[in-house]
Amino acid sequence: MLATSFAFGGLPLAHAADEAPDVLIKRLSDDVLASIKADKSVQSGDIAKVIALVDTKILPHLNFQRMTASAVGPAWRQATPEQQKRLQDEFKILLVRTYSGALSQVAEETVSVKPLRAAPTDAEVVVRTEIRGRGEPIQLDYRMEKTPGQGSGWKIYNLNVLGVWLVETYRSQFAQEINAKGVDGLIASLSERNKTNAKRG
Secondary structure (H helix, E strand, C coil), X not given: CHXXXXXXXXXXXXXXXXXXXXXXXXXXXXXXHHHHHHCHHHHCCCHHHHHHHHHHHHHHHECHHHHHHHHHCCHHXXXXXXHHHHHHHHHHHXXXXXXXXXXXXXXXXXXXXXXXXXXXXXXXXEEEEEEECCCCCEEEEEEEEEXXXXXXXXXXXXXXXXXXEHHHHHHHHHHHHHHHHHHHHHHHHHHXXXXXXXXXX
16 A cells, blocks of 8 residues: 555655655645545545545655554553554554545645744654634644655654644543453454444445
């Protein structure tokens, strides 16, 4: 699924790796908004199309393993590789389903990126943005890290929507599941929640 990440919006990977974090977020936001506006099935909440959009446009820019590990907390280190993979898969579906409803609302939205407060040597930054449309502006901030090696560049590892950090929100939910039923219990719970959401459409 990540094979599509070798080029972003016509930019070769080497250039993408050199991109400043705020420039990346602006380009990514504009690219995703344009894709949504051009695809009626994404706007109507077609989950298969939404997942395809996330896989091709967004996932290459996420450190999704770090995001999932942070949400799971200390139990992540005790989880087997298979459990870690299942957690990532189920967490991704949960997030996509949670936010897919918002995609139908983006017909008139634009994204404004606020000036970045960071030194050139910083390896972690917060990029602050505002989504402007018909209603009140929506604050959407990104915690990002600079990653070395293959697929290097700036990667998102946490999101703040309207003042709430996504990873911390899920960490408290997941901790209750893990304390009660362990890692397998959390996987089962996420799977069940995703199946229930799928039935609801």
